[in-house]
Amino acid sequence: MERKLLLLGLLRRQEMHGYQLYEFIERDLAICTDLKKPTAYYLLDKMAQDGWIGEEQVQEGNRPPRKVYHLTDTGEIVFQELLRANLSSYQPVRFSGDSGLAFLDELPAADASACLYQRRQAISDELLAAQSIPEHGGSAQLALRHQVHHLESELVWIDEVLARLEGKS
Amino acid sequence: MERKLLLLGLLRRQEMHGYQLYEFIERDLAICTDLKKPTAYYLLDKMAQDGWIGEEQVQEGNRPPRKVYHLTDTGEIVFQELLRANLSSYQPVRFSGDSGLAFLDELPAADASACLYQRRQAISDELLAAQSIPEHGGSAQLALRHQVHHLESELVWIDEVLARLEGKS
């Protein structure tokens, strides 16, 4: 549902066509979320059928025709509902990397350290990428800041685990 | 793949049947991961077909017969591979709640605060639940500790967002 919320929120600011929405999300919001092309087109189609958004065929010269979407009155109501529901709730997060952690002691300490250093590097890379994205202002930045906050917290955590390993070897 | 790793790791310690594995994960590891019954049975079946684990029918009196699984030599190799791959990599996390955050300013500050306080409560509840689980020792606890660490970090974050809102109202 949060992808629909995202699309509605973006269309609320200005009407856009599918490819435009896809590109914006994959380029500017890649660190916080993602949305593949077929998913984008499918959701827009669905929401158009449900009357949340309206679509307009726009032909420019001989280029491929674009479907430009805009929020309807129904869409605005749904947006409000989805937004409030989203902000009020907390979806617990599962870390796929925790299955590995649970069996950390099954590996020789040196191997475990080597693996975790690689993981640390990956987190660090992700953090640098997130930090290098320029601020745009407004609440749209909150998602990005949250991701940065989280990645910093992950570095603290993995360093704790590494320290625990060093103590054992 | 991390669910297979989890099952392999548990079976490596002692042979178990499907229901047993399902119960252990849903009861003792609920905060860090989950595994529904059909998923458990499906994965065990799959891994048995692939030769990662062996199955033994055990009939006790007139009770429903149980399939007891144990790790094979192939399974041990796969476990090692999966474990190292898991520990070496980092799967970036998407927060479904961030779509809402991005549109926080579209709501009156008072409404936004009210919603976020509810979310804060949900995180706080989750944290208390996680903290109240007794420690078992060994690296199996790392997943739980990670979740606690994360939830604490989430509380810090949401308090920052709330402070930002108060500054605006």
Add this chain to the structure above:
DNA sequence: TTTTCCATGTAACTCGTTACATGATTTC
């Protein structure tokens, strides 16, 4: 001139879920 980009979409697949079915056994 071949590759990349724009713009849309379909088909098949993966992973996991919910809901349901079965049947014995212990508990209330």
Add this chain to the structure above:
DNA sequence: GAAATCATGTAACGAGTTACATGGAAAA
């Protein structure tokens, strides 16, 4: 005697992905 628990499974569905198809336009 009814309900919950043990133990296994099937069927249908949902959300999202990858891979592929199409066809013009811009760029290398």
